[in-house]
Amino acid sequence: MKPRRQIARVLWAVLLCACLMPVVAEAARISELTETSTMERAARFFSFRDPSLRYALIGSMLLGACCGVMGSFLVVRKLSLMGDSLSHAVLPGVALGFLWNMTKDPVAIFIGAVAVGLLGAGTVQWLRNTTRHKEDAALGFVLASFFSVGICLFTMIQNVPGGNKSGLDKFMFGQAAALGAGDVWLLAGVTVVVLGGVLIFYKEYLVTSFDPGFARSFGLRVPWFDYSMMLLLAFAIVSALQAVGIVLVSAMLVIPAAAAYLLTDRFRVMLLLSAAFGVLSAGMGAFASFVGRNLPTGPFMVLSAAAVFSVALFFGPRHGIVTRWWRQRSHAARVGRENTLKALYHVLEATGFETEHVIVRDFAERRRATLEEAYAELDALEKHELVTLNRDESVVTMTPDGWQRACEIVRNHRLWELYLTDSANYPADHVHEDAESIEHVLSEEAVMRLEKALAYARVDPHGKLIPGVEDIRRGQGAAVGGSTGALVRKS
């Protein structure tokens, strides 16, 4: 509880600082800034001095959170392309909102875009229900035809007096710098509605997304939640229009959510991560666009999000491609070391455990390897402190750890062989290959169950002794020198 409260306190402090930052030498528009070098612009960005910059940044982060949360639903419901379609379809709504009183009134544009977005969603549904066209065609039709209507309206507005300075072209690729105080207040309101809606009805949205049939079976009004989710989605899309632009909103919906999807198995966590990634990439995009002199914000936000996604894709702790490759590699290396240890054990066993050390040439013969290869293998073991290698006398001795691991591997191998022959009725000459791979992955618990199932047998199908717990505990020296160890008893 305590650390959480502290984090909240720090966040509050940061927010307060950002809002109450002394208003020094602020520029009304970002384009009036005089700093020229990239570094200076970057420094200016982080000073948060200019209100327009603050609006841009706060607005971007709000939209990142909205899009991240709603995008999570799109990704798990496999509706990503629906997000793409709807985000293009709102364009005529933006134009109509502008035409309302020929100004860029955020509220009018918001209402227009949400209304047209819902009309688009309804048209997709209607097309699917009343024609033989499949979902992809319905989505494509709404995307393309609504967008075309919007483009026509836009070019018509250019002909209207006062229309060419509308700044509507910024809606295509986004310009976070164009956000004003009114926009940010509206964005804050939308964020509250979207996050609040998802928070309050989390349970309902979760079950309708996961298993709508089941949700119906206990009397939940699934269509109602589907429609309200479309409404929230339209809210999120429209919230992002100014800063991200129509064409790339779908990326801000899908990419952060997909990155979160790669990292977690819990939907709750996915929502949080996705919102965080959205905020992060929107902030990074706003920064890049500011430093690069009023470049369109949308593409940079999307590229930032793509960078976040790539990191998750390659380096995610559980499913990351590089992580998995690294795990496989280290597993292969471990298997190799264990096989070397096993060979050492076999050499010792062949001599009846008379000595503690193994002559490297004997080991190389056993491995059917050259002396160089044998030394390379033993070097690897020495690095992991499993053996001590005496190059001058060309002998090798297992450390207590090495001895223990060697005993375990041999025990696992022989137990598994015995299990296959005894319980699964495999012939004795069919079980070696299988045991070769199983021996490295048997858990301690599985070994105990095996031992129990085999009534603590001590001899494997090939007549060799299975090392027991005592042999491992006693250590190699004792096994060799002592007179009570099971292995020695045999020899």
Place this chain on the structure above:
Amino acid sequence: MEALIPEFDWQRVVIDPWTVDVASSIWIVLMGFFVAAACGLVGNFLLLRRMALIGDAISHSILPGLVLAFVVFKSLSIWVSFAGALTAGIATAAVIEFIHEHSRVKADAAICIAFTTFFALGVAMMSMLEAKGSIHLDAECVLYGEIAFVPLEMPMEWLGVEWGPPSVVRMGLMLVTVVILIIAFFKELMITSFDPGLADSLGMRPRLWHYGLMGMLALVIVCAFEAVGAIIAVAMLIVPPMFAGQISDRLSLRLVLTVAHAAVSAVLGFHLSMWLQCTTAGAMVVAGAALFVAVWMGDLALRKWRRVG
């Protein structure tokens, strides 16, 4: 509102284009028709394969290829653009495949991630070039193109004959190629689209045909890109085949209807843009979509009437 929608002046909207400024009208309408027909013909097979949105993905993702090709070779020649676009298209396909194969992200999200990222890359590069002042490219142009500039191109001359604006000639050749290929391989394209399993058992290699179709799609889109941009190209891939599919069950008839729809929507759209003074490519799609909606509503009304009657 009056300022927004100009008065419908019959003389200005319908008569003048074909009496005063005939040459440019012809080239614009012809270009619109060529683009819509070529895209629509390919689109029929996309719709059959339920891959309409792959067209969307490809048309967006070729942008960085076009920009990069321009930056590297400092040329806007068609072959350089082709190469760049094709590379970008293949790269996108590879990225989609990679994400889909190596993670648990589903196909729809993988497509969305890949093409939006590529498109963002393209726009970012364009706007950076623009900021440096090295090219003046209208960023919005990549969305809906500028078909009205087609008549301003230097006419192409070959064998002493003036053939017309190069982009129109190119698009016309593209359409002819598409038509020939579809007629020649109609059977194969139909079977591999309808039942890949059967096609495989008949030894037809459906994957090969799939890639062939994708290549065709990429070529058509690259040709159309300059005139109509990324999103209008998607519209022309999807709307004409949907219109045809609404009317007919038979693929061969659908293809004919697609071409007819392309012609009608090009003419109607041209006049619509004359009347409303808006972008021509967009108006052509609006006209085409209106045709589809008319047929669709007619269908619904007919069904209702039959049920009552």
Place this chain on the structure above:
Amino acid sequence: MDPMEPALELHDLTVAYHKKPVIYGIDVEVQPGNLVGIIGPNGAGKSTLIKAIMGVLPLTGGWVKIFGKSFREQSQRVGYVPQRESVDWDFPVSVMDVVLMGRYGRLRLAQRPTAQDREIARECLEKVQMLPFANRQIGNLSGGQQQRVFLARALAQESDLYLMDEPFVGVDAATEAAIITLLRELKAKGKTLLVVHHDLASAKDYFDQLLLLNMRLVAYGPTAEVFTPEVLQTTYGGKLTLMADVAHTISEGR
């Protein structure tokens, strides 16, 4: 509960997909405390029947009553186990999350599951021997384990009438035995269970009543009475081609 009131009453139930009838005029009264197997060939409308009872599919004709009232009024008393393929097993939820969904029907809108709900969910997981897996992501389970999770979710609903769609498909023998034991326990507690089943051989042993379905109701009654060669012949043999043809003609004509 009125002891004489049927747990489930279907009257002239008809469902059509795209105007093509899938099930026709089904009349059934199931008394409480029965374990009923729904048997029939592929495409006989078994799943459709279950979905129609729950109002997931719109009825073309007839009505459904559950303990004398409509499904909407009684949805709390109905538990449901959908087919395993009906959900995306990659969905980022844990076993516990899924079982908790069984409690959602008893919670008010926007109300969070309480500690007591969690306790019940845990008990249900214990009953299907899945408690050790409570925190696993559902995709990391075997087919049999996934089916047990669905079963635990249905148990968490604490209903009086259970509808199960192919709970035995793709599960191992141990799970199959565990499921049937559980079903019998539920029946002993007076619950009513309708189970869609595809395997004729085991149907005879598993259920005390059978409902044989092939577009229409072929037979319904105690297993001993209806599991006869004649009835099975009518259900499985001689696909009702004429009926399908007529149905098609009707839908064309509309």
